[in-house]
Amino acid sequence: MAQRLLVGCLGRQAAGLTLSRRDTIYALSSGRPPAGVAVVRLSGPRALAVLESLAGRAIAPRVATLAALRDPSDGELIDRALVLGFPAPASFTGEDVAELHVHGGVAVVEALLRALGRIAGLRLAAPGEFSRRAFDNGKLDLTQAEGLADLIAAQTEAQRRLALAQAGGLLRDRAERWRAAIVRLLALVEAEIDFSDEDDVDAGSDRVAIAALRADIAHVLDDARVGERLRDGLAIAVIGAPNVGKSSLINALARRDVAIVSEIAGTTRDTIEVALDLGGVPATLIDTAGLRDTDDPVEAEGIRRARARAASADLVLHVSDRVDGAADGQRVVNKIDSAGLAPGHRGGVLYLSATTGAGLDTLEAWLIDWAANATRTDEPPLIARARHRAALAEAVARLDEALAEPDAVLHAESLRLAARALGRVTGMVDVEELLGEIFGRFCIGK
Ligand SMILES: Nc1nc2c(ncn2[C@@H]2O[C@H](COP(=O)(O)OP(=O)(O)OP(=O)(O)O)[C@@H](O)[C@H]2O)c(=O)[nH]1
Ligand SMILES: [Mg+2]
Known part of the structure; x- marks a missing residue:
């Protein structure tokens, strides 16, 4: 050895x-038109020559320049744009890079991409190809x-x-x-x-x-996997007996009707997931099938999934519609409007009504607090992925x-x-x- x-x-x-000579690639790098401005980016050995042939003149490196862009094949004016040239290696990809900031109209972008597509040695970039080149070039x-x-x-x-x-x-x-x-x-x-x-x-x-x-x-x-939790979001499973108002609570927290609500016990079968932003911390709220003994194989499968989600969740909200009973997780008592109870946080239990909204603010504040604690670290997390x-x-x-x-x-x-x-x-x-x-x-x- x-x-x-x-x-x-x-x-x-x-x-x-070892940098092999490669194609010059181009792509729309900004969002889908129409928009105020669209940015088309080019990278590769021909990027700066193409920029100058579109602009019809020399473009100083690294200086935003207003230029009339013309299709080199027929001289047709495409748009007046702000253009930038970044000679290699001081560019995002490490290659020659050009940026064309045109008006973000659908036809403008199409005309520009069409003109670029007609130029020999240019091709549309594959997904992630600009970053891949930046990686390859160190x-x-x-x-x-x-x-x-x-x-x-x-x-x-x-x-x-x-x-x-x-x-x-x-x-x-x-x-x-x-x-x-x-x-x-x-x-x-x-x-x-x-x-x-x-x-x-x-x-x-x-x-x-x-x-x-x-x-x-x-x-x-x-x-404590804080980086992964921040990247993937915290998982919050909502569990409880059938008909206690789990789906109603999810809809109230999500502020839209994501889950079906009905007075029939056993309404939810599949697990339903909703994304929540808990004071900047991403979370996924998971609605589950009400837990009970059942002969219905579909419902039984739903209950099996509910238990599995609860087991792997970062937090379990155990919803019930009465005050008694134990809970595995944070206890939430729903339907306080029909029970004549006051909303709020007492004795470790959150009292609320998904229907009237009473006590929801307390639950939300509690969740934000919990999420902040679950992702609190002394140092910024280094590990973001498995x-x-x-x-x-x-x-x-x-x-x-x-x-x-x-x-x-x-x-x-x-x-x-x-x-x-x-x-x-x-x-x-x-x-x-x-x-x-x-x-x-x-x-x-x-
Ligand atoms: N009075 C009152 N009724 C509620 C409240 N929350 C839900 N309900 C009602 O309770 C019934 C059941 O609500 P769901 O949200 O479907 O209950 P669930 O726990 O998801 O039930 P399953 O999916 O069957 O397990 C519906 O008729 C709701 O309108 C509440 O805060 N107060
Ligand atoms: Mg439900």
């Missing part, structure tokens, strides 16, 4: 970015690309903040730092193996450092392996696998780089 890694000093190339790592996708999909304030932190490289920086530290340790171990006559060298000097790294990563993993969690957990497991391994060669292999796991987080797994690090430090007259 050590021999293979340390063969020769010739292989010390930079972690290779402008973004995987976590930042994911962060950008999440930022575009963000529906609530908490999601926006999380996505912005990811897009800004919060996780990338940490993962890269951990990985670099492991690669340094690995280089030391490799050198020990290489320069020692024995194969059972004690690689003990690095164990303190490995244990510290392991603790650091484990601490980040121990985050993929991140799996890779970091793998790194911890490999570091544990390394710590327990007496054989220096196997110890080094575990460290290498830990580094790879971290490299998978950012998508920058690269053996070349590992080699570079080792050669750079230990190429002493070999």
Whole structure:
């Protein structure tokens, strides 16, 4: 292993970015027309030449310029637009990029896209292709690309903040730092193996450092899944006996008629989900089939699903229509209008009426409070996806392996696998780089 890694000093190339010459791509990057403004973006070797041929003149880089855009094939005026050129590599994709800010009319955008489509060497971008090129050119790592996708999909304030932190490289920086530290340790171990006559060298000097790294990563993993909860939303299951008003409550909270309500017990069969914004924290409210013994196989299946949803939910609201009885979850007593009870929060129970709306504000405030608590952290969450969690957990497991391994060669292999796991987080797994690090430090007259 050590021999293979340390063969020769010739292989010390930079972690290779071999940019093949590729198509110039274009797409409407703004929302669906009509709109005030539409932004059409081009990226690739022909982007700036095409920009100038549309504008009929030279366009200064990085300066917003008003230009009359004409179809190069027939000289027809398409629109007067604000255009920008970003020469490579200082652009979003790392390639030459042009942006055309035209009036956002359906026909304007169509005419422009048609004109672009007629130009040789240009083609419509595939979904995500601009970001993919940015990734390929080292402008973004995987976590930042994911962060950008999440930022575009963000529906609530908490999601926006999380996505912005990811897009800004919060996780990338940490993962890269951990990985670099492991690669340094690995280089030391490799050198020990290489320069020692024995194969059972004690690689003990690095164990303190490995244990510290392991603790650091484990601490980040121990985050109550706040990042994933913010990204995916908190799950709130509404359960209870048939006819207590679960669906009515869901409709009241969602402020629309999402679930069917009737005086017939056993109305809801399927689980129905509604998205809620709880003070910036996304949540999914899940209506379920009323729990009771039944011979109806369809209803029984609904009840099975209700129990499963409750088991996996972040919160269970247990609705009943009377004061007595136990509950597994937060107790909510509905129909206080017919029971003659006052609305509010007393003795751990929320009293309300889905029909009159009394007590709903208390429930909403309680939910917002609960959501804030469920997603509260000292530090901004680093992990936003199961993929991140799996890779970091793998790194911890490999570091544990390394710590327990007496054989220096196997110890080094575990460290290498830990580094790879971290490299998978950012998508920058690269053996070349590992080699570079080792050669750079230990190429002493070999
Ligand atoms: N008086 C009064 N009636 C209510 C209230 N909430 C719901 N109801 C009525 O109770 C009946 C049952 O309501 P649903 O919302 O369908 O009850 P559910 O718990 O979803 O019932 P299943 O889906 O069958 O389990 C309907 O006739 C509602 O109009 C309330 O706050 N006050
Ligand atoms: Mg129902």
